[in-house]
Amino acid sequence: MxxxxxxxxxxxxxxxxxxxxxxxxxxxxxxxxxxxxxxxxxxxxxxxxxxxxxxxxxxxxxxxxxxxxxxxxxxxxxxxxxxxxxxxxxxxxxxxxxxxxxxxxxxxxxxxxxxxxxxxxxxxxxxxxxxxxxxxxxxxxxxxxxxxxxxxxxxxxxxxxxxxxxxxxxxxxxxxxxxxxxxxxxxxxxxxRDEEARRRVVEERVRIARELHDVVAHHIAVIKVQATGAKHILAHRPEQVAPALDHISRSSDAALKEIASVVGLLRGTDGIEAPATEPTRGLARLSGLLDDLAAAGLRVDHHQHGEPRELPALVDLAAYRIAQEALTNAQKYGDGTARLAVSYAAGGVRLEITNRVRPGVAPAGSGYGIVGMRERAASTGGALTAGQGDDGRFTVLADLPAADLERVPS
Known part of the structure; x- marks a missing residue:
């Protein structure tokens, strides 16, 4: 019946x-x-x-x-x-x-x-x-x-x-x-239905928190470095203050745009999606992230293994956010250098980010960054490990599966 x-x-x-x-x-x-x-x-x-x-x-x-x-x-x-x-x-x-x-x-x-x-x-x-x-x-x-x-x-x-x-x-x-x-x-x-609604509310809160953390943390870290540098060089080399302020302005503008994009997506209901303010972040825009970090004083040794392939949207976004968070942490607690290796394979993509930790520097963050990276990897069916080795290097290793990958059109 x-x-x-x-x-x-x-x-x-x-x-x-x-x-x-x-x-x-x-x-x-x-x-x-x-x-x-x-x-x-x-x-x-x-x-x-x-x-x-x-x-x-x-x-x-x-x-x-x-x-x-x-x-x-x-x-x-x-x-x-x-x-x-x-x-x-x-x-x-x-x-x-x-x-x-x-x-x-x-x-x-x-x-x-x-x-x-x-x-x-x-x-x-x-x-x-x-x-x-x-x-x-x-x-x-x-x-x-x-x-x-x-x-x-x-x-x-x-x-x-x-x-x-x-x-x-x-x-x-x-x-x-x-x-x-x-x-x-x-x-x-x-x-x-009530339990499912409560579960969805909790999941949505976690997703909002993760998105806002990933969006804001990188740009705020860059702004902090640039503002600190401008303060130190103001008295001795005032001509270099203007580029630092320009970079702060660009980072602030990018952060505002990304926050607006996240909020717009969250407010899209009843099948109506808010228009995106910028293209979806992915590994294709990794070069822009490296440029921002380079301007903030982090030298990244970037290596790519395998032929670039088109990733599913969820995997592509997760890979970019993991790289962004790991490199931002390297900028905060490292010695100014980091290594990023992106390896494409038939079954997925692997990211390996390593950096030396400055002696006597203990991470003072909330710890949500590593948790968020693990959640993003798990959401794609992958896995992520993060920790400091005996040689003083902090390593983040993420394996993200992506079946039936297709070559990026040239």
């Missing part, structure tokens, strides 16, 4: 439960059963007082009083003592048939009500086994003491009513179980 149909069924069942009669039954089930028992007893007494068709009215005898009393008690206790009440009603029916050779309709109705309740509250095997035992006992008692023989309509009719009550009760149980399962699935689906 389609989910929409299931939702309609759940709404219909919920609507029935919220009606005035449904709320009364839910709040006072025992009182409702007592009222039902009184109604059944009153109907039986009225039938005796009015008299069947063609017969004179009569006062209830001992058998009728017993039958009405047992029927009232059985129906009143149908929710709290279903099985004992059913057994007592059936045994009373059989006993009265055996003693008076007469069936008591009020006990037949009570037995049908109790069978329906029993079938709606127990498993199918137990229900039909009990129903068959009751049907056989009642049928044999009717044949033996009620008269009419094996094919008498009264005996066959009693069997039919017993089977119908059992079937309707079993159907009600199945429907109730189905509605409960649909409601549980709807609850689990709603819970899963």
């Amino acid at each position: 389609a989910p929409s149909a299931r939702n309609v069924i759940v709404m219909e069942m919920s609507g029935l439960r919220h009606t005035r009669a449904g709320l009364a039954i839910i709040r006072h089930p025992l009182l409702c059963d007592v009222v039902l028992g009184l109604f059944l007893a009153g109907a039986a007494l009225a039938a005796l007082r009015i008299g069947p068709h063609g017969e004179q009215p009569r006062a209830p005898g001992a058998a009728e009083v017993i039958a009405i009393g047992v029927a009232f008690l059985g129906v009143s206790a149908r929710r709290v003592r279903t099985r004992p009440a059913l057994i007592v009603v059936v045994l009373t029916w059989i006993a009265l048939v055996a003693v008076d050779n007469e069936r008591q309709p009020v006990l037949t109705v009570a037995a049908i009500v109790l069978l329906f309740t029993f079938a709606s509250r127990n498993d199918r095997r137990t229900v039909w086994g009990t129903s068959c035992c009751i049907g056989i006992a009642v049928y044999l008692a009717g044949v033996a003491w009620g008269g009419g023989g094996w094919w008498a309509p009264e005996n066959l009719g009693t069997l039919a009513w017993i089977g119908m009550a059992t079937a309707v009760g079993d159907a009600a149980r199945s429907r109730r179980a189905y509605v409960a399962e649909v409601e549980e699935r709807a609850r689990r689906a709603e819970q899963s």
Whole structure:
């Protein structure tokens, strides 16, 4: 069944439960059963007082009083003592048939009500086994003491009513179980949607933090180096201050553009993407990054192995950001030199960035840079290691897989 149909069924069942009669039954089930028992007893007494068709009215005898009393008690206790009440009603029916050779309709109705309740509250095997035992006992008692023989309509009719009550009760149980399962699935689906929404919020926060860190950290580091250098040379070589300030201006402008690009992408919703303010960063723009670092005083020994290939967008961006972060750290904590090796292979691309760490310089950063590089590598299905060796060199090694790579068009 389609989910929409299931939702309609759940709404219909919920609507029935919220009606005035449904709320009364839910709040006072025992009182409702007592009222039902009184109604059944009153109907039986009225039938005796009015008299069947063609017969004179009569006062209830001992058998009728017993039958009405047992029927009232059985129906009143149908929710709290279903099985004992059913057994007592059936045994009373059989006993009265055996003693008076007469069936008591009020006990037949009570037995049908109790069978329906029993079938709606127990498993199918137990229900039909009990129903068959009751049907056989009642049928044999009717044949033996009620008269009419094996094919008498009264005996066959009693069997039919017993089977119908059992079937309707079993159907009600199945429907109730189905509605409960649909409601549980709807609850689990709603819970899963809430958990998925919370997970997406967390992932989006991490992504925003990583993007802003990668965008801002490099340019701020370059600006800091240039501003510090301009401060030192201002008194002795003022003619060199202007180029440093120009470079600070360019780095600031680039940082603002990249921040605007990230914010624009984050604000793009409902399938509408904000226009990009610059081309997507990738290894194709690695030369611009090296020029910026060179202007900031970092000499990078760049080596490329293998033929340049077109990388998937996610891998290309991750490779650029990893190189950017690793070289920015080399500029902060190194001796002014670094080595970058980019190796293209059929299965992906490898980046290796090494630099010497200045003696006595301990990284004072937040540590998010290395974490961000590892996350970027993991997002592509790759891996990244970073650490300082015994020779004093800090090495960042990233392996990024990229299947079905194609050659960059010349």
